[in-house]
Amino acid sequence: MALKEVVVPGVRDVRASLDEPEDGSETIVIACPPHPQFNGNRNDNRLVALSDYLGERGAACLRFDYGDWDEGYGEREDARNALRWARERYDSVGIFGFSFGGAIATLAGVDEDAAAIALLAPASRLAEDLDAVAALDEVDVPLKVLYGTRDDVAEWKPLVERARELGFETEEFSADHFFVGQEQKVAGRLGEFLVESL
Template structure:
């Protein structure tokens, strides 16, 4: 990816020629989060089956959320130069990054839609990047998918704000990692994003 940070990515291309792409933000890099995360791959597979490409990227060196948000913005810019319509997806830390990036990118890229899976409410202890507050700044349709047994991420404030703003909510009987439910997650996320991209 372009920019001053070392960011590597994988582009999952559908068999059809498409003008639509989803940028996928991985979970926390300090907890082994990467672009090969099971949930990101499942969503990418579901998207390519629906003739939408997916750009999965790894963050550069850890920067307490600020650099990671920049990585997502750079990935959005890269995608917007090559596709007519761009959407965002993120899991856990990546869900928060997707929300923060969408809020900041609206003046340049303006994503068509965003889906956040088990998003953290805040990231970066030092900087307190507020994913909940970012929801106010996003013009695009937003979906929040969450597990009722998730005790890992502080997702409740995001869900509460999303409900208040009329965003689409998908509740699953699942833990933070949606063990055994990647296909179900991929179906819900891809169906929402594809419907907004077309």
Template sequence: MTRPVIVPGARDVRGRLDEASADGAESDAVVVACPPHPQHGGSRSDARLRSVADALGERGVDCLRFDYGPWDEGVGERADARDAAAWAADQYDAVGLFGYSFGASVALCAATDLDLRALSALAPTARLGPDLDAVAVLDRIDCPIQIAVGERDDTVDWAPIAERAAELGREVERLPADHFFVGRHDRVGELAAAFLASELGENS
């Protein structure tokens, strides 16, 4: 089951809450999913976000997929992720964060101010802007982190994030894929969902 959500905050942020079907019980855990670049067609309907939401639902975890407010060079989008996570924290006992591409870096940059159980970043890029360094924030995120990258990805600069995450002892998954994970959407959905559900205390 899915239902619309209007995220409280200064910007117009709307999403869809995918409610888990496992055992028919309400979930006490949710993952907030940050979409890829909105100026390149990224939205809450992204296939990778939907794959993660489906795999989470099978594990009893809800998923909030949202669309950013008006384009704001990454700054407003980071605020949108924080507002969505704040809404989630008011509704659930355990909150995780997921993002793909631009959204993965948004999630990393937002996480320093959030009380999260876990964060999974798929194909993040090292920098969103002059003041949004996704590599530097890795040192300031307290929750467990999973970084997943495609080894054939030549679309974003993912290597500095993967290298720093490995240095910090974070989980780094390297897949034989390009940036878009063509033919591997189910694989990345299962990978992220297994990690997140485990850290959120749900069935993995």
């Protein structure tokens, strides 16, 4: 795997790490970190584990840090810009998000026509007009949600329930919000979904 530093084009200062197989790749997944005000960043264990899984199977991954805190609005734009950057360089672009990043991935994935969406313990809503549950109605690509049954951090239930109603794939783990010790297993389940879907 080759690691490159990337500045995502846009008004905001968004830095990213591009993990790419040595031979290159035609597919990429944009990885959205958890809440930046709670130390969410591109080096989150769950994002790194997913990136490693994808790289071993020939897919690239762009893990990015959000720009300055902007109540979810600027963060959504950061993810949109990352998707636009990736679409110019890769044939197939998916998106993944954990926690706060799950809501961001859903909203940006719909706006920018991601080819697949994978969510881990996603937040359902960031603001009245940043509603990931409502955005699910606009998703027409493969989507999978993985959540922990003991998660009392993210408000994941409304999104999971709506995803089920719409026929999207959901999977539960006996885990809390952080999936401590299960990062590799979780990465495998969502990574497999993304590789097959892209």
